[in-house]
Amino acid sequence: MTDDSLTGRLVTANHVLTDYGVLDGFGHVTVREPGADEMLVSRYQSSALVETDDIIRMSLDGTVLGSDDATYSETAIHRAIYRARDDVNAVVHHHAPAVMPFTVTDAEIEPVFHMGAIFRDGVPTFDDYDHAERGRLVVTEAESDRMAAALGDRRAQLLEGHGANVTGATLEEVVVATVYLVMNARYQLAAMDVADAVGGEPRYYDGPEESLDAMVDGVILRPRTVRRMWDHLVAVHGRE
Amino acid sequence: MTDDSLTGRLVTANHVLTDYGVLDGFGHVTVREPGADEMLVSRYQSSALVETDDIIRMSLDGTVLGSDDATYSETAIHRAIYRARDDVNAVVHHHAPAVMPFTVTDAEIEPVFHMGAIFRDGVPTFDDYDHAERGRLVVTEAESDRMAAALGDRRAQLLEGHGANVTGATLEEVVVATVYLVMNARYQLAAMDVADAVGGEPRYYDGPEESLDAMVDGVILRPRTVRRMWDHLVAVHGRE
Amino acid sequence: MTDDSLTGRLVTANHVLTDYGVLDGFGHVTVREPGADEMLVSRYQSSALVETDDIIRMSLDGTVLGSDDATYSETAIHRAIYRARDDVNAVVHHHAPAVMPFTVTDAEIEPVFHMGAIFRDGVPTFDDYDHAERGRLVVTEAESDRMAAALGDRRAQLLEGHGANVTGATLEEVVVATVYLVMNARYQLAAMDVADAVGGEPRYYDGPEESLDAMVDGVILRPRTVRRMWDHLVAVHGRE
Amino acid sequence: MTDDSLTGRLVTANHVLTDYGVLDGFGHVTVREPGADEMLVSRYQSSALVETDDIIRMSLDGTVLGSDDATYSETAIHRAIYRARDDVNAVVHHHAPAVMPFTVTDAEIEPVFHMGAIFRDGVPTFDDYDHAERGRLVVTEAESDRMAAALGDRRAQLLEGHGANVTGATLEEVVVATVYLVMNARYQLAAMDVADAVGGEPRYYDGPEESLDAMVDGVILRPRTVRRMWDHLVAVHGRE
Numbered sequence: 015m016t017d018d019s020l021t022g023r024l025v026t027a028n029h030v031l032t033d034y035g036v037l038d039g040f041g042h043v044t045v046r047e048p049g050a051d052e053m054l055v056s057r058y059q060s061s062a063l064v065e066t067d068d069i070i071r072m073s074l075d076g077t078v079l080g081s082d083d084a085t086y087s088e089t090a091i092h093r094a095i096y097r098a099r100d101d102v103n104a105v106v107h108h109h110a111p112a113v114m115p116f117t118v119t120d121a122e123i124e125p126v127f128h129m130g131a132i133f134r135d136g137v138p139t140f141d142d143y144d145h146a147e148r149g150r151l152v153v154t155e156a157e158s159d160r161m162a163a164a165l166g167d168r169r170a171q172l173l174e175g176h177g178a179n180v181t182g183a184t185l186e187e188v189v190v191a192t193v194y195l196v197m198n199a200r201y202q203l204a205a206m207d208v209a210d211a212v213g214g215e216p217r218y219y220d221g222p223e224e225s226l227d228a229m230v231d232g233v234i235l236r237p238r239t240v241r242r243m244w245d246h247l248v249a250v251h252g253r254e
Numbered sequence: 255m256t257d258d259s260l261t262g263r264l265v266t267a268n269h270v271l272t273d274y275g276v277l278d279g280f281g282h283v284t285v286r287e288p289g290a291d292e293m294l295v296s297r298y299q300s301s302a303l304v305e306t307d308d309i310i311r312m313s314l315d316g317t318v319l320g321s322d323d324a325t326y327s328e329t330a331i332h333r334a335i336y337r338a339r340d341d342v343n344a345v346v347h348h349h350a351p352a353v354m355p356f357t358v359t360d361a362e363i364e365p366v367f368h369m370g371a372i373f374r375d376g377v378p379t380f381d382d383y384d385h386a387e388r389g390r391l392v393v394t395e396a397e398s399d400r401m402a403a404a405l406g407d408r409r410a411q412l413l414e415g416h417g418a419n420v421t422g423a424t425l426e427e428v429v430v431a432t433v434y435l436v437m438n439a440r441y442q443l444a445a446m447d448v449a450d451a452v453g454g455e456p457r458y459y460d461g462p463e464e465s466l467d468a469m470v471d472g473v474i475l476r477p478r479t480v481r482r483m484w485d486h487l488v489a490v491h492g493r494e
Numbered sequence: 495m496t497d498d499s500l501t502g503r504l505v506t507a508n509h510v511l512t513d514y515g516v517l518d519g520f521g522h523v524t525v526r527e528p529g530a531d532e533m534l535v536s537r538y539q540s541s542a543l544v545e546t547d548d549i550i551r552m553s554l555d556g557t558v559l560g561s562d563d564a565t566y567s568e569t570a571i572h573r574a575i576y577r578a579r580d581d582v583n584a585v586v587h588h589h590a591p592a593v594m595p596f597t598v599t600d601a602e603i604e605p606v607f608h609m610g611a612i613f614r615d616g617v618p619t620f621d622d623y624d625h626a627e628r629g630r631l632v633v634t635e636a637e638s639d640r641m642a643a644a645l646g647d648r649r650a651q652l653l654e655g656h657g658a659n660v661t662g663a664t665l666e667e668v669v670v671a672t673v674y675l676v677m678n679a680r681y682q683l684a685a686m687d688v689a690d691a692v693g694g695e696p697r698y699y700d701g702p703e704e705s706l707d708a709m710v711d712g713v714i715l716r717p718r719t720v721r722r723m724w725d726h727l728v729a730v731h732g733r734e
Numbered sequence: 735m736t737d738d739s740l741t742g743r744l745v746t747a748n749h750v751l752t753d754y755g756v757l758d759g760f761g762h763v764t765v766r767e768p769g770a771d772e773m774l775v776s777r778y779q780s781s782a783l784v785e786t787d788d789i790i791r792m793s794l795d796g797t798v799l800g801s802d803d804a805t806y807s808e809t810a811i812h813r814a815i816y817r818a819r820d821d822v823n824a825v826v827h828h829h830a831p832a833v834m835p836f837t838v839t840d841a842e843i844e845p846v847f848h849m850g851a852i853f854r855d856g857v858p859t860f861d862d863y864d865h866a867e868r869g870r871l872v873v874t875e876a877e878s879d880r881m882a883a884a885l886g887d888r889r890a891q892l893l894e895g896h897g898a899n900v901t902g903a904t905l906e907e908v909v910v911a912t913v914y915l916v917m918n919a920r921y922q923l924a925a926m927d928v929a930d931a932v933g934g935e936p937r938y939y940d941g942p943e944e945s946l947d948a949m950v951d952g953v954i955l956r957p958r959t960v961r962r963m964w965d966h967l968v969a970v971h972g973r974e
Binding site: 605606607608611677680681684685687688689690691692694696697698699702704705706707708709710712713718722723725726727729730 | 752758759760778779780782783829831832834835836837838839840841863865866867868869870871894895896897923926927929930
């Protein structure tokens with residue numbers, strides 16, 4: 015029986031992103047409570063283990079609401095993005111293998127396939143860590159605010175030698191967008207390799223503008239397109 | 255119990271191509287109704303979810319026949335190919351990861367193993383999109399007719415920064431041919447990498463002509479060879 | 495219940511090599527009947543489907559014995575090797591993805607890890623096809639005899655743009671040796687890539703001679719080592 | 735029912751490391767008996783097959799204790815490390831595919847993601863084999879003592895053309911650390927490839943010192959962090 019509540023769908027998102035290889039023991043997906051400055055997030059544990067009872071509510075300043083569960087440090091990533099971006103209602107912080115090479119090289123993620131067009135504004139790399147505060151984790155409020163500022167109004171950002179953050183208007187959208195980021199990164203890595211072998215660079219999808227608009231707004235972000243991919247991911251990567 | 259009807263086999267083809275990683279939430283496999291200007295195609299949904307009741311009939315001008323289901327834009331790809339090619343009775347439109355690098359680089363798919371010989375005539379890349387019409391999707395009748403014209407009498411074609419179309423004389427043939435395209439692309443990517451490391455290029459299977467004829471007509475496209483690979487794919491990638 | 499007869503183990507070998515990705519709808523594993531100029535081989539079908547009743551006996555000249563099943567063309571590969579090599583009692587002919595790049599480039603398979611030492615004598619590429627006879631398949635007696643002559647007393651050989659043959663003294667040994675060939679090829683492809691990036695070549699295991707002798711005869715080919723790997727493959731890649 | 739005894743957890747570690755692809759028919763994970771110069775290790779067999787009854791006790795000089803099981807040669811690797819390192823209570827010896835390219839090239843494993851920081855002291859390659867003694871296996875006491883000396887006080891080391899050793903303060907820590915080594919190697923291989931294509935090298939995590947300290951001691955090696963990853967691995971890669 016499928017649990018269609020926001021909490022139920024957040025549990026499903028945890029399982030789907032685990033099975034897809036995006037969440038790897040660490041990393042998290044959160045969703046903003048509609049009409050509240052609060053988010054839903056799992057307790058400190060692997061996404062593979064998340065069940066309904068593990069979802070807690072947290073205010074955007076990091077206070078756990080309605081339970082005795084403890085907060086934990088990387089929730090700062092999510093909270094800072096929600097504070098900075100009214101249009102964002104769901105966030106995935108992760109370390110998917112395909113994006114990792116882009117976090118430690120000069121190569122930048124660029125759209126190489128049609129669905130990658132949602133990253134048309136670029137995926138910049140944040141590296142202004144408070145190093146004494148748990149190294150390459152983003153844990154302090156000041157550090158996470160700088161990170162959110164560096165994200166700006168973009169869809170996603172990388173964290174130097176660590177991973178990535180992806181945002182969405184809805185829970186379904188952020189899951190789907192995260193998968194598109196991973197797909198784009200995989201295809202781009204292969205394309206760069208091939209282009210290097212034949213001498214040249216991949217042809218990135220950087221125009222014409224009307225094409226990108228038609229692709230992003232006219233196709234990728236439409237509810238029925240997002241729904242189709244969400245349903246696919248749940249069917250293939252979810253649990254019954 | 256296996257459903258050996260054309261509809262039943264189309265459902266199986268959807269599942270096999272999903273499990274093989276060819277259909278990824280999007281993409282579609284269709285088959286032409288014998289003796290009719292109609293095709294069978296799934297409703298707008300992921301191939302992972304396709305069951306018998308989801309298969310609809312559509313005329314080659316895009317009218318859904320015998321049901322209230324709606325048509326949708328990318329069916330234009332299939333319909334245009336059927337209109338242009340009497341010898342084609344099944345089409346797969348997809349975005350298999352292995353072919354993606356060839357859609358955005360100057361590298362061209364060339365036969366690197368014996369079964370790849372069916373692509374002896376080349377796999378050209380179409381990029382004459384109507385950009386204002388959903389970007390890099392092929393959705394209008396005019397656009398899809400140009401695409402079919404660019405395909406010509408070849409087995410397959412690429413779509414710039416998007417994916418590929420593969421054709422077959424039968425449903426089984428197009429599924430098998432799609433898998434050979436993916437295998438060839440994978441092996442070619444690795445071969446280009448290795449050749450680059452040792453200095454040189456892969457030795458493509460571009461002759462002698464009698465060898466290609468004997469391979470394609472004498473082996474690969476024979477019904478029993480197609481049947482063997484189809485049975486294999488159903489056993490390993492199908493559902494019981 | 496495990497069937498420990500030669501036929502039963504041949505069925506298991508078919509399933510293991512399929513699940514490992516070595517047999518891909520095509521390819522075959524055969525074993526010589528002890529004390530007879532006959533071999534056991536599956537009927538013409540995918541290895542994924544092989545059950546006990548599908549195993550047929552065939553003389554080394556290609557006559558099917560004791561049943562009405564038909565012979566088929568690529569059995570010539572196995573028969574020619576058995577005729578030429580008294581020390582060989584089992585053969586795998588396959589197209590494992592990792593070996594394919596070596597069949598169309600100047601890169602040669604060389605031992606890059608300890609178990610790869612069994613390929614110390616090299617893995618030469620055969621390309622003297624009778625092209626008019628089914629292209630890059632080896633199907634005639636003369637063609638397969640030339641192929642076996644090119645193999646010489648080596649463990650394995652490649653076929654230009656097609657695949658590989660691996661030999662063993664026993665069924666278990668040939669399965670294990672085939673897996674080592676695949677592992678070595680995978681590691682070598684990655685090592686060549688890395689070496690290319692840092693400028694240089696992988697350090698192949700080409701000496702000292704006493705080390706190779708101690709590795710091959712003292713470890714890899716000992717029955718208990720072969721048995722350990724066979725048991726592992728059956729546990730992980732077999733069917734219950 | 736989970737067996738939380740040291741033996742039970744060692745069985746689980748065998749299964750997890752097999753499913754993760756670290757143990758491949760060969761390789762082993764051992765743990766030191768608390769307060770004793772003894773270790774627990776599987777009998778000579780694949781890790782895929784290990785059950786509680788297969789775990790034997792062995793003194794650090796190689797004597798099997800309390801059973802009639804036989805010792806075997808590569809246990810020397812584990813015993814030598816325990817003799818040399820009081821801080822090490824668990825060891826994994828393995829041949830994970832991702833580390834293999836680093837054992838035969840001049841490329842060195844360097845931290846490319848936050849969890850890779852535990853390898854900040856480098857992962858040197860041992861190649862001072864007694865070649866007449868089973869080639870590239872480490873089997874004699876003198877050979878293994880040299881190997882342990884080359885390891886020094888580091889977390890891990892490579893063995894030329896063979897594999898790697900990883901150490902931990904606890905069983906859970908060594909399993910988690912082994913997975914981080916594999917992840918780091920995978921990401922580094924991809925990063926080197928990309929960096930090569932754009933011209934340059936990956937930016938390794940080699941400072942500032944306070945960042946590495948905060949990352950390693952403040953995060954990665956904390957019991958709750960190790961526990962989280964162990965629980966994840968058991969959930970995803972263990973057996974129920």
